[in-house]
Amino acid sequence: MDTTSTAFVGAQTEARKSCDFEDWMDLKDLFAKAAEQYEGGSAAEALPLLRGVVHECHRFLIYYQDPSVLFSAPKAEGQGGGGGGEKREWSAEKPTLRKCKCVELPTAFHAILGTALFLFGNLIAQDGSMALPGEPSTPTPYWLAALDVFETGENLPSRVNGTGCDAPEDWRMAIVWGRTLVCIADEAISSSSSSALDDDDPTWPPESPFSAIAARRPPVTRRMTLGSASPNDLMVLAMDQFSRGIFHMPHPQHAQHTNPPPPHKTFPEAFSRAKELYTIASEVLMLAEKLPRPDERQYWASWADSVFNQMKMEADMDAWRGPITRARGQCWLIVGSARADEIEDLVGEGDVDVLRSEEAEEAREGLGRAVGFFERARMVDGGEEDGDLRKMLAEALVTLGNLEGDVRVREELYKRAVVESGEDLGLGDGMDVDS
Template sequence: MPPRTCCAPSPPPASTPPPPPRPRGLWRARATPAPPPASHAPHKFHTNPLFHLHHDDDGICTDDSDASSTASARKRRRLASDTPPTSDEEVLYWDYSRKCSPHPERLDKWVTRSKRMDTTSTAGPGAHPAPPPAAPTSCDLEDWEDLKELFAKAAEIYENEPPQDAMPLLRGVIHECHRFMRMYYDPSVVYAPPPPPDAARRPVQTPPDQRVVRDWLADRPPLYPPPRPEPELVAKAKARLGAEEDRKKCKCKDLPTAFYTILGTTLFFFGNLIDQDAALAAPGEAPRPTPYWLAAIDVFEIGENLPIRTSGRGCPGAPEDWRMAIIWGRTLVCLTHEALAREKDAGPAAAGTPDEPAWPPDSPFALIGERRLPRTGRMSLANTTPEEMMLIAKDQFSRGIFHMPHPLHHARRLAQAGPPQPRALPAVFTCTPPLTAYSASAPPPTAPAATDTEPDAPPPGLLPGETFSRAKELFTIASEVLDVAERFPAPSARAGLAAFADGLLGQMKLEANTERAGTYAPWAGAGAIVLARGRASLVVGAAKAEEIEGRIEAGDAGVWGCDEAVDGREALGVAVVYLEKAREALIAKQEEERAARGEAIVVERADDEDGDDEDMGGDSDEEEGEEGAVAPRGGAETTVEEVGTMLAEALLTLANLTEDVREREVLYARAQREGGDAIVLDEWDEEDGMEV
């Protein structure tokens, strides 16, 4: 043994064993067999969310593959670095899931996971059969984000594309929601924050400053004013109350009812498209819209009575889901249309149509029926009258409009908040499409082709909240309520619903004043707002006139001063003013379009006192033969004629409610000029002032 020197290092103690060799890593040194190169071709990034939602002809996609791929993607997210992908496995992961990044500016990259979309019939379980009990299946936040993006694209196509293009996506949303409901009794647990622990819920106590005043007043008679609390106690109490208010503020990204809002809205859209064309129903699906609308009502009721909302353990300051309330009311309006149609066409065919067919046990509708609340009676067209349904619809509309964001408040909030924050739901969802969404006259916008230089551009329609329009929401609700109001047989019901619709139209505060000559909204058309108000006033005035029609025919002298006659004359006078403005706006818009095309237009005003019926009737024929003058194409001239017919009806009804004979004759003559051959006046007996 060599001698030890002072400079030689001392050996380790004999009791300390040498460290074992460092393993090369259970995941670093593990060899992964290379799959076939044909299936690992890297994909380019596309801005369209549907690029990775492939339409599978066979429709086969098992939950086991989703679970294994989700687990592997989760593992790769933990171990992957920010370096560019080098292996085939990392390239697939890059295409499959969103890349986690601490930078908030990278959270808006529109890169979605490659996922098959189930477009099979909604009458069956879909392409995702129920997994065995032992199979580990779950849904995570990425599945929830994918569902929201898929619904946003489905809503966009529903609004802008033909119905046959929207049906596959709506089926895909229904099947994906069905998968969530099979895995969770309440799917909101996927995205809702966990409830606070029991220790965080402190018992309610009286603040110290209030307790001092209460005890002082309890021990002594109120002969002298109570002592003022010290400023320090007041400051502490205010700070405690402020902290309590901050704790109660909702910090949720998505409302607990967001899942049920998506599913119910999808069923509402699905029923609307089936109502337009029953041939769009797949094998096994009901060719009638009523089952889908009733299923949407069931979904809304389930979401309204969630345990997280009724138990008091959820977010204490969560706002009301105004979107769900609006779609709930619109669904009830559609059911009212169906109920009125059945009352009008009462017969064996109408009585033999079931509201709920016998769905297979593994279909989404059967699962919705199982989750239905047992303590509430299900709404059906057999046990609910149209008046009751519209009463509930008006309550839901009022609730949704009350909590709907206001443009002025929203702009002020954005100015105070600074840069925009990530949205809880896609922007397309904030603007619900109307009942008849597709219009052949307005071609849908086409998405720009994806390029390699702009991989992060969001697809059309998924833009920030500037696309939301409170006026458009109010106009859609008022138009649908007005349509169903005209179908009610009872005059009182028609007048009440038309007055409700006119109140909604009166709340619309557009960027430009609606009383101006333009009265043009890009989403409604020229004169649409004043035309709707004119229709509503006409319905109210006609209903008032119908209520006292019997007294007028009986020759009651006091009928002219009754409340119904006064209200009817007032409503009809307002209707005449609005309808004239609407016609002027339509004609002005028509002239602008023709001037832009370099064409000429000649419009004869029907309210010209010097004109006669013969000249007005021959104008359209002469325009077709004139050189350089082309008759209006499309629906513009038809709309002007329809406005003229409504104006003639308002004038005729107003004349029937007018006591002065001279004024009545002037109104009759004007109504005949406006309506032309459509208005046929009966002979008038001057002695008794009645028609014969």
């Protein structure tokens, strides 16, 4: 395995003069090990493995304009390692679309490489000092390269020209594509400048894996517009990918006795639809809290809540009940607080009538739902002490109290908030609004 810097050609990349189906299977095994180490939280173990995946993928790109020729036909047809298969894939006349008998999805290679780059960027975001000489110490270049890979896979001739088979959608690639866009949106907020996306697209040495990736991306890509995209624009693009991925994501409990397992096993076999949904919603929720505009925070927190709500239909819901209930409380706290900020400002300026407006009622409803979810989350956890949960509950109670015109109700909410926080919140006599 090659663990040298991904900014340059790998030390072992040019040592072998061919790539065949057996090499593809070895690549899948290496990626599975890297993903396992990443999921286990071992960055020191995962990053060298991810470098190995990138270098091995680079070797495939050297020998194939489209590496999917190795597995885009049944195994007996796709094991050869020469260039003839490559020529057939790119120049074949358009046949009648046939039933998929491929051993892998056409985008399997691009899903592995793009996901490896996404995970690579995540680890660099945690600790930039882990980058080797020549490698960027910021995550965005890796995420942008992942987008290039995904777009290249999406635009393979076998997909856009109808020269391939009727293969199912690569839902995993769509999910990671969306997660990558969320990460870029988060980075754009942190850097406070959309131009950072342009600055984080370096010129790579021509022999590097990243140069090979850039050379294969389509002439016109959606990524070209990201330099002028706002975080909200990026989230809209991410939502499109998430919607596609969730729609095509399997329902194991529904299909268990009706359909045979799919033959396409590019990723590790362990799969939990609930885990996938929770990961998507959690990452969108964390991003929603950081968005600058209240209406954007409200929209994306509501979107995250809708995904959390989907999880109630999953077979393993019991194991997720506590985290989901807590997370939905966070969603509604953001929704209610987004509406409350402007209302509180108007009340502070003396406009008490705003407390009787439809907007104030909607804010109170959202905050009331947040309180309800937080209290249920505590019950699900058996009443165990949870400082963060109590802090969020206190925040919801205080904000709800600030929007309450009835003095007695308001003071009761404030008292509950003090009990939950365990400290004097400096509320005094409230906002001094008459009922």
